[in-house]
Amino acid sequence: MIKVLITGGQGQLAQALAHTQPKHQYLFATYQSKQALDITHIQQVKRYLQNNPINYLINCAAYTQVDHAETDQKRAYTINAIAPGYLANLAQEFNFTLLHISTDYVFEGLLAKPLIEGMTTNPVNYYGKTKLAGEQNILPYNIPAYIIRTSWLFDVLGDNFLTRLLKRSQQEKHIGMVYDQVSSPTYIQDLATTLWKIILQIHENPSLYQPGIYHYANEGVTSRYDLAWTIHKIGNLNCNIIPKHSSDFPGFANRPSYSVLDKEKIKSTFGLTIPHWQESLAYCLHNYRQ
Ligand SMILES: NC(=O)C1=CN([C@@H]2O[C@H](COP(=O)(O)OP(=O)(O)OC[C@H]3O[C@@H](n4cnc5c(N)ncnc54)[C@H](OP(=O)(O)O)[C@@H]3O)[C@@H](O)[C@H]2O)C=CC1
Numbered sequence: 001m002i003k004v005l006i007t008g009g010q011g012q013l014a015q016a017l018a019h020t021q022p023k024h025q026y027l028f029a030t031y032q033s034k035q036a037l038d039i040t041h042i043q044q045v046k047r048y049l050q051n052n053p054i055n056y057l058i059n060c061a062a063y064t065q066v067d068h069a070e071t072d073q074k075r076a077y078t079i080n081a082i083a084p085g086y087l088a089n090l091a092q093e094f095n096f097t098l099l100h101i102s103t104d105y106v107f108e109g110l111l112a113k114p115l116i117e118g119m120t121t122n123p124v125n126y127y128g129k130t131k132l133a134g135e136q137n138i139l140p141y142n143i144p145a146y147i148i149r150t151s152w153l154f155d156v157l158g159d160n161f162l163t164r165l166l167k168r169s170q171q172e173k174h175i176g177m178v179y180d181q182v183s184s185p186t187y188i189q190d191l192a193t194t195l196w197k198i199i200l201q202i203h204e205n206p207s208l209y210q211p212g213i214y215h216y217a218n219e220g221v222t223s224r225y226d227l228a229w230t231i232h233k234i235g236n237l238n239c240n241i242i243p244k245h246s247s248d249f250p251g252f253a254n255r256p257s258y259s260v261l262d263k264e265k266i267k268s269t270f271g272l273t274i275p276h277w278q279e280s281l282a283y284c285l286h287n288y289r290q
């Protein structure tokens with residue numbers, strides 16, 4: 001039996017994991033909401049693990065409001081930086097494999113070149129700083145920990161770029177979008193399917209795989225403006241998408257200009273073929289409309 005615990009169970013990635021969970025008789029997954037299991041309370045998580053032994057923990061719990069994190073620093077740091085260290089500590093004590101999700105925002109994004117796992121990090125906003133600290137609090141532990149950095153998650157459920165644009169297009173005639181932020185959008189269902197694939201492969205043959213940092217996003221590269229323009233085109237939205245500079249949004253936290261993640265490592269290690277973001281976007285919007 002493979003027992004998997006998913007923290008942050010009400011979040012968009014956790015919901016996608018529930019939706020894509022492989023139907024194997026020997027795979028048993030539990031999704032715990034923040035109310036049921038708060039990862040910042042190590043004793044609570046410890047008690048849970050004493051009563052419910054697991055083989056894998058996928059940490060989907062996080063503070064993800066990038067702009068709010070600038071002022072709500074203590075909360076963001078506790079959830080994104082300190083708690084992942086607790087989980088690593090517990091992984092050592094209870095002998096499970098930790099899969100932790102991180103972000104392209106650990107990078108400064110000044111280099112117009114896809115980012116490899118070992119490249120220098122230098123976050124430009126507080127959310128990115130907390131996520132980087134979370135990685136650094138996990139890595140010193142001598143445990144099987146896989147840190148998956150991803151970028152620009154989208155889906156037709158939850159609160160993300162796509163759902164926000166779909167909602168706004170019903171109320172606003174002109175929507176400005178920055179064209180000086182470039183990355184790879186990631187369909188949440190594709191990421192979730194990949195996480196399950198990784199767990200099953202590691203479980204089958206643990207000695208084949210090296211724990212550490214891996215980058216995952218959909219194939220292809222785009223700016224936020226081009227992403228919005230494509231959503232507008234495929235989704236037939238009733239609004240105009242206007243190109244803007246990040247400086248046109250002065251109250252917002254800084255974002256990296258170029259945070260395209262290089263995915264060669266995860267593809268070659270786990271034998272993945274990753275869909276292009278436009279293909280996944282079209283699929284996701286098509287299913288939404290049916
Ligand atoms: N969204 C994106 O574009 C990207 C996300 N990521 C990373 O992917 C992961 C998943 O993101 P996503 O699904 O979008 O995030 P969501 O914000 O949708 O989900 C996070 C969940 O964690 C919960 N949570 C917050 N604090 C705690 C806590 N102390 N204990 C347990 N649960 C808690 C939240 O509850 P509540 O809402 O009630 O606070 C929420 O349900 C995160 O690590 C994020 O940093 C990486 C790149 C891009």
Ligand SMILES: Cc1cn([C@H]2C[C@H](O)[C@@H](COP(=O)(O)OP(=O)(O)O[C@H]3O[C@@H](C)C(=O)[C@@H](O)[C@H]3O)O2)c(=O)[nH]c1=O
Pocket residue numbers: 064065066102103104105150151152153160161175176177178181224244246249252253255
């Ligand atoms: C409101 C608005 C903002 N913007 C700009 C301002 C700002 O620079 C940028 C912010 O976009 P969003 O808030 O959609 O994206 P943001 O919340 O920064 O998205 C990030 O979330 C975290 C969790 C991650 O880990 C990242 O990978 C990334 O997905 O868009 C526009 O271009 N047009 C607008 O109408």
